[in-house]
Amino acid sequence: MANDALGLLRHHLHARGFAQIELVTRWAEIAGHGLAAHCFPYRLSAGGASGATLTLVADDRAALELQHQVPKVIDKINAYFGSSVVSKIKVVAGVIPKTDPPRPPRRSLSPQEESDLVGRASQISDPDLRAALTRLGRHALAESRKTAIYKR
Secondary structure (H helix, E strand, O other), X not given: OHHHHHHHHHHHHHHOOOOOOHHHHOHHHHHOHHHHOOEEEEEEEOOHHHOEEEEEEEOHHHHHHHHHHHHHHHHHHHHHHOOOOEEXXXXXXXXXXXXXXXXXXXXXXOHHHHHHXXXXXXXXXXXXXXXXXHHHHHHHHHHOOOOOOOOO
């Protein structure tokens, strides 16, 4: 399923000119998290001999500041890829989709919960299935607010 999603993403990004999908998927690493919160790569247009033009969509407040940072952003992109991928950046104002706030860390299971979970899973003979169900049980219990395994 992950390969199907990657293939679909690659097809969609190639339609927008992105031969290097990492420019989109790793934008926060390339540009920095502060900048990535206010803009995202929209299109990469081949510019012939002068090089490619990257179109960035930026929120209204960041668009003007981003215009001043264009040389630094170009340097960061080209340094990341190790070659001259982008020679110009075009900034357009637009709406930046809000990301969900990070989830709080899962709580740790109590020793009693861990031993109950391992005890229940030990009855499963297939080791791969046992490991997968134990992992699922840990995540489910850590997400729940309840601290006990209910026996039926």
